Amino acid sequence: MSERDIRIGDAEREHALELLGTHLGEGRLSVDEFGERSARVATAKTRGDLYGLFADLPAPRPRFARVEPPVPAPARRAWPVEFRVGSAAVTAVAIVSVVLFFLAKTPLVFLLIPAVMLLIGRMGRR
Template sequence: MPDPHLRAADADRAAVAAQLGEHMAAGRLRVDEYDDRLARAYAARTYGELAELTADLPRPVARQTGPAASTPAPWAHHGIAHAGSWGGWSGGPSRYAAWRNWLATAVIVLTVWIATSIGSGELLYPWPIWVIGPWGAVLLAQTIASNRRDDDEHRRLT
């Protein structure tokens, strides 16, 4: 793990948040404990602050196979598993889950906008664009970057 006084990145905070969610789902954290730790994770500035949030929890188990499986997860001995950018955005099921969440949110906000427009009798300002537009742009950029990383990794391994 990097020195505890060094600044943590958004990806580090998101990775700890994902790890806390897994521990809550496993029953190691109560909902109120999870909420408190999650708020502290996103407010954390340093690796030391992040490490405190998972110090009393078991380390994550590496789920990789092949040559990379023998390499321990970075910072695993301090309870922080760096799972790629944006808390596990490295492809696979999480990539599709992010798009499903975006789509579900888009449907909800568009439904609310349409219902309020119909209820008012006039076409209201299209505010859902500010919810789904930037989020969709970020997801698209991450998908493209992830696909490029996957291609680079495939070329490197072959």
């Protein structure tokens, strides 16, 4: 996309109208030309549309801030497979522990959760 294809907003249109008023005040434009160009400024969509309206006029002309290309977002890194497997295992053991608690009626089954976490942690270090 070229610089001329960048879309403009209301602030740029207002600035262009002010500049056309300057040219009208200095006698470079007739009232009819000012009216025609003002109508075209109101419907301008891109910088190129405004540049075309000032092509035959000396300074002042519309100026625009330089547009920097967008910075791509950093790529999302997926969790390592080991982490995902370990998380799934701990979740499964937690569910099994709840079921065993209601079947065995002892809270000691919940010790399975930290035990599995320790085993997975040791396997991950290898």
